[in-house]
Amino acid sequence: MKKKDNENRIVSPWYLTAGPEVDVAASSRVRIARNLAGVDFPTRLSTEEKKALGDRIVSKFLAAPGIDPKDWVDVRLIDMDEPGCLSLVEKRLISPELLQNRETARVLIRRDESASLMMGEEDHVRIQAMVPGYDLKRAYDEAESLAKILEAELPVAFTEELGFLTACPTNVGTGLRVSVQLHLPALVMTRELKVLAEALQKGGLAVRGDHGESSAAAGHMFQISNQCTLGVSPQTTLQELGAVVDQLIERERAAREALVRHSRLALEDRVWRSLALLQNARSLSEQEAVRLLSDLRLGYALGWLDKEDLSWELICRLWAEVGPGSVQRREGEILEPQRRDYKRAEIVRDLFAAERGKE
Amino acid sequence: MKCTRCHKNEASIEYKSIINGRSRQENLCLDCARELGLNFGAGGIGPSWGPLAGMFGNLYDQNWGQMWLPGSLSPDQREVCPHCGMTWREFRNGGRLGCADCYEAFADQLKGLYARVQRGAKYDGRRPANSPSSAATVADEIAELRAAQALAVKNEDYEQAAQLRDRIKALSEEGGVKKNEEKR
Ligand SMILES: [Zn+2]
Ligand SMILES: [Zn+2]
Numbered sequence: 001m002k003k004k005d006n007e008n009r010i011v012s013p014w015y016l017t018a019g020p021e022v023d024v025a026a027s028s029r030v031r032i033a034r035n036l037a038g039v040d041f042p043t044r045l046s047t048e049e050k051k052a053l054g055d056r057i058v059s060k061f062l063a064a065p066g067i068d069p070k071d072w073v074d075v076r077l078i079d080m081d082e083p084g085c086l087s088l089v090e091k092r093l094i095s096p097e098l099l100q101n102r103e104t105a106r107v108l109i110r111r112d113e114s115a116s117l118m119m120g121e122e123d124h125v126r127i128q129a130m131v132p133g134y135d136l137k138r139a140y141d142e143a144e145s146l147a148k149i150l151e152a153e154l155p156v157a158f159t160e161e162l163g164f165l166t167a168c169p170t171n172v173g174t175g176l177r178v179s180v181q182l183h184l185p186a187l188v189m190t191r192e193l194k195v196l197a198e199a200l201q202k203g204g205l206a207v208r209g210d211h212g213e214s215s216a217a218a219g220h221m222f223q224i225s226n227q228c229t230l231g232v233s234p235q236t237t238l239q240e241l242g243a244v245v246d247q248l249i250e251r252e253r254a255a256r257e258a259l260v261r262h263s264r265l266a267l268e269d270r271v272w273r274s275l276a277l278l279q280n281a282r283s284l285s286e287q288e289a290v291r292l293l294s295d296l297r298l299g300y301a302l303g304w305l306d307k308e309d310l311s312w313e314l315i316c317r318l319w320a321e322v323g324p325g326s327v328q329r330r331e332g333e334i335l336e337p338q339r340r341d342y343k344r345a346e347i348v349r350d351l352f353a354a355e356r357g358k359e
Numbered sequence: 360m361k362c363t364r365c366h367k368n369e370a371s372i373e374y375k376s377i378i379n380g381r382s383r384q385e386n387l388c389l390d391c392a393r394e395l396g397l398n399f400g401a402g403g404i405g406p407s408w409g410p411l412a413g414m415f416g417n418l419y420d421q422n423w424g425q426m427w428l429p430g431s432l433s434p435d436q437r438e439v440c441p442h443c444g445m446t447w448r449e450f451r452n453g454g455r456l457g458c459a460d461c462y463e464a465f466a467d468q469l470k471g472l473y474a475r476v477q478r479g480a481k482y483d484g485r486r487p488a489n490s491p492s493s494a495a496t497v498a499d500e501i502a503e504l505r506a507a508q509a510l511a512v513k514n515e516d517y518e519q520a521a522q523l524r525d526r527i528k529a530l531s532e533e534g535g536v537k538k539n540e541e542k543r
Binding site: 035037040041042043044122147148149151152153155156157158159160161162163164165167168169170172173174227228229230231232233234236 | 442443445453454455456457458459461462469472473476477478479480481482483484485486487488489
């Protein structure tokens with residue numbers, strides 16, 4: 001009984017809370033790649049060896065000082081159904097690449113979903129930490145502390161010259177990938193983003209639509225991250241990315257102001273229509289849901305929707321629940337697209353109803 | 360490997376071509392590549408490579424984009440990692456190294472890659488949390504001595520500072536540490 005209590009312990013997920021600059025910056029993420037010394041990279045390992053490696057990392061990590069095993073959920077993807085795996089990708093707890101190696105893939109997930117350790121991707125282990133809003137330092141400190149805990153338990157592949165060795169030389173050195181997820185509806189509407197993205201790419205930063213190109217475009221959610229890991233320190237990496245994020249946030253806010261100045265009524269109408277549609281629709285595709293939620297997010301950030309209408313938490317929760325994986329996971333089975341859209345609309349209405357019930 | 364066009368010379372250019380929708384691996388000698396209008400100067404085989412541009416639709420490796428160009432293979436690029444058996448060619452096709460020793464085995468070739476996709480070829484960051492290497496401890500000791508030296512100077516304890524300076528000098532001259540010191 002006690003064990004069951006433990007497993008079902010409800011911990012509020014990290015993404016329901018607000019963070020710095022959350023009107024534009026949805027979240028910050030830091031990912032660190034590590035490989036164990038004396039073990040070949042995954043391309044050279046057999047299925048059995050990969051499984052054994054997963055066991056080794058998990059057992060060492062969970063037994064490490066500073067780690068409470070009760071805070072972590074240990075998942076072998078092979079034991080999880082398809083919707084479950086997909087929902088992990090949607091919540092960015094695992095990468096789509098990990099799903100491709102489902103047979104050997106394993107992941108440790110912190111109960112509040114703010115951190116995960118992926119095993120079975122191109123590197124032996126990838127440590128990831130996510131925080132709400134724009135807070136690179138906090139995300140970095142989180143991921144670093146987990147990396148250090150692991151390094152203290154297991155010898156990692158490292159040389160003085162090249163730093164931490166990774167399966168792909170594009171990650172060698174710090175093994176660090178820092179990214180900020182930005183909600184940029186106004187820059188998209190004013191067509192500024194295209195120009196900006198090109199300039200950023202030339203400067204060695206990547207701008208990508210967030211999970212699934214099409215839904216990202218609909219939701220105006222973009223991810224900006226560093227590219228280089230060798231010849232540049234973590235501090236500089238954070239600073240440089242931060243400088244660009246600062247600018248993007250500023251530009252998005254300016255674009256929002258301009259939009260409000262020139263077409264306030266049209267924009268307000270759009271926000272309120274989107275709210276009504278989400279509350280009443282009987283069928284919602286992922287694309288439509290994400291597009292409508294983007295409007296709510298913008299409306300909320302502009303101060304047009306107050307707590308009476310809906311909470312920030314509800315917007316974040318809806319955003320996390322409309323992906324096809326999450327929808328089907330709730331239903332517990334694979335659904336054909338049409339039924340999935342009905343189900344999605346139902347889930348959205350239920351979440352609105354639950355919110356009203358709270359008051 | 361012999362050139363797939365003339366079958367005489369040693370091949371030194373490798374790329375994927377797509378002709379009529381079919382992907383093909385080509386290995387050409389420099390002469391044949393020139394004849395076909397592929398130029399590979401400072402900018403490498405770029406999007407503007409001569410009359411065959413339309414025919415060779417995909418010189419770009421899917422995983423790597425243009426970073427792999429120019430795709431010249433010199434003889435030493437057929438080397439094999441002694442530990443895991445990975446060849447440079449295999450790595451270029453798959454994009455993933457086989458083991459930590461690959462970095463040593465392909466050190467020269469990787470330098471070219473770092474120049475294109477990284478900021479430099481020298482690591483800038485901390486050591487592993489449990490680093491057992493002596494270089495680490497020596498370097499750490501030097502850092503500590505430096506701090507003590509600075510403090511001594513600040514307190515105008517010049518005799519102490521001079522002693523510390525000599526110890527730092529002695530430690531710095533031990534092998535392997537020099538490189539790290541230069542960086543600081
Ligand atoms: Zn030839
Ligand atoms: Zn190797």
